[in-house]
Amino acid sequence: MQNPQLKLFHNPQSRSAGVRILLEELGLAAEFELVDFKAPEKSPALLAANPLGKVPTLIADGVVVTEQVAIYQFLAELKPEAGLSPAVGEPLRGSYLRALAFYGSSFEPAMIDKALKRDAGQRGMSPYGDVAAVEQWLRSQLSVGPWFLGERFTAVDCLWGTALGWMTQFGLLEATAEISAYLQRFAARPAVQRARALDQALLAGQ
Structure with missing residues (x-):
């Protein structure tokens, strides 16, 4: 087609x-x-x-x-x-969709609140609940590597690799060892x- x-x-x-x-x-x-x-x-x-x-x-x-x-x-x-997109029925599909949705629904709102020094609000009203928990989830995700979902590079990495570059550049997120290594691998890709x-x-x- x-x-x-x-x-x-x-x-x-x-x-x-x-x-x-x-x-x-x-x-x-x-x-x-x-x-x-x-x-x-x-x-x-x-x-x-x-x-x-x-x-x-x-x-x-x-x-x-x-x-x-x-x-x-x-x-x-x-x-x-x-x-770059796990097909319906593939074991990685659920993790892939979760990583895409988590970025927009939890990570970016958390980073924006952090940048503007705003409180997350009541847990029941907040899309993410706690900034520290969001950042910890990210670090644990990247500790497996080499890519966001493990061995396979997907469209998720195009989203997260770009976003984390901006976030660390502007000091919104600490460039920990896991994040720095991930960004170096991402930047080295020919595309x-x-x-x-x-x-x-x-x-x-x-």
Whole structure:
């Protein structure tokens, strides 16, 4: 089956950086529209696709896909032969979906609250409960290695590898031995290096 025509609203200094890496890992071609965060108004094309004006926003044959977890899952399943998305019935499938969902539902909210010095609130109302527990889960996950789910590199690593790079760079998360080793392995991947070089060229031509 032919892959859909893809267009990504993108800024390398945003959450969409990992999507660019995933596209490189999958060998999928896409059109990139650079979203200028310094522009006084959001791109009309972006707002038409996603009224929230957020990136990443993906259009696949005219169908809009937003939200990081949905985009990573959608793209990885376009190229099952790449092996970046465990298929239904595979033992790793549950852990894969959990790692994707945990990022958006627990980890990122916890890190944002931590950055803004906000209390998590009542446990019953908080999406994650306790920042320390979230960070401990992450460290224990990476201690198994070499990748987020163990021996197999998946789309999960494109999400977490990119996010942890930003989090440690800005001091929101301590670059422990487990996290540092993981980020070094991630940065050494050819697809990651290609994506980052392409993003640097995109910014240079802005």
